Amino acid sequence: DAGVIQSPRHEVTEMGQEVTLRCKPISGHDYLFWYRQTMMRGLELLIYFNNNVPIDDSGMPEDRFSAKMPNASFSTLKIQPSEPRDSAVYFCASNRQGAGETQYFGPGTRLLVL
Amino acid sequence: GIQVEQSPPDLILQEGANSTLRCNFSDSVNNLQWFHQNPWGQLINLFYIPSGTKQNGRLSATTVATERYSLLYISSSQTTDSGVYFCAVGDSNYQLIWGAGTKLIIKP
Numbered sequence: 225d226a227g228v229i230q231s232p233r234h235e236v237t238e239m240g241q242e243v244t245l246r247c248k249p250i251s252g253h254d255y256l257f258w259y260r261q262t263m264m265r266g267l268e269l270l271i272y273f274n275n276n277v278p279i280d281d282s283g284m285p286e287d288r289f290s291a292k293m294p295n296a297s298f299s300t301l302k303i304q305p306s307e308p309r310d311s312a313v314y315f316c317a318s319n320r321q322g323a324g325e326t327q328y329f330g331p332g333t334r335l336l337v338l
Numbered sequence: 339g340i341q342v343e344q345s346p347p348d349l350i351l352q353e354g355a356n357s358t359l360r361c362n363f364s365d366s367v368n369n370l371q372w373f374h375q376n377p378w379g380q381l382i383n384l385f386y387i388p389s390g391t392k393q394n395g396r397l398s399a400t401t402v403a404t405e406r407y408s409l410l411y412i413s414s415s416q417t418t419d420s421g422v423y424f425c426a427v428g429d430s431n432y433q434l435i436w437g438a439g440t441k442l443i444i445k446p
Binding site: 266280313315325326328329332 | 371373379380381382383385386424426433434436438439
């Protein structure tokens with residue numbers, strides 16, 4: 225299995241621009257998670273999906289952030305408009321429904337908003 | 339909510355040494371995971387261990403759920419073990435509370 229795939233790996237953009245991060249979970253995994261990691265706040269869960277349905281988005285910082293999962297093999301995290309304080313590493317992770325197992329992380333997208 | 343504390347925050351060791359990392363948590367959990375974040379930023383799952391003991395090569399982990407702590411042991415450290423080790427806990431497979439991590443540096 226290829227593992228969790230994220231794109232792009234690096235993104236540099238200017239304040240005010242729209243940013244779209246992409247994630248392909250491991251095939252057969254029913255749960256998908258979006259995390260943000262910063263030096264100040266560590267790892268934060270932003271939102272997670274079960275069977276393509278958003279279950280808990282309480283970690284989404286504000287309305288500028290939105291996430292979708294149109295099918296079992298694809299999810300996006302969008303920031304519009306982006307701000308310098310959104311600079312962070314964004315991770316996507318997945319695991320199987322009902323299984324007592326760990327979450328499998330993608331390589332992350334390193335976002336820099338100038 | 340559940341609080342997670344990891345110790346020590348930083349650890350510098352010579353190659354070949356053994357180390358023990360600790361994770362304390364404030365409430366009952368049925369999900370505890372150890373991760374290694376390597377110097378390139380990749381998060382790698384090491385153990386899913388809500389209770390008991392597991393071993394994988396030079397790494398092993400023990401969770402004593404009744405006493406609310408978990409230990410990660412690294413034996414015969416190698417430079418490739420460097421990075422940050424995270425403990426994450428929760429009451430489900432989905433909502434994880436993350437510790438601040440232990441930064442481990444293994445010197446050649």
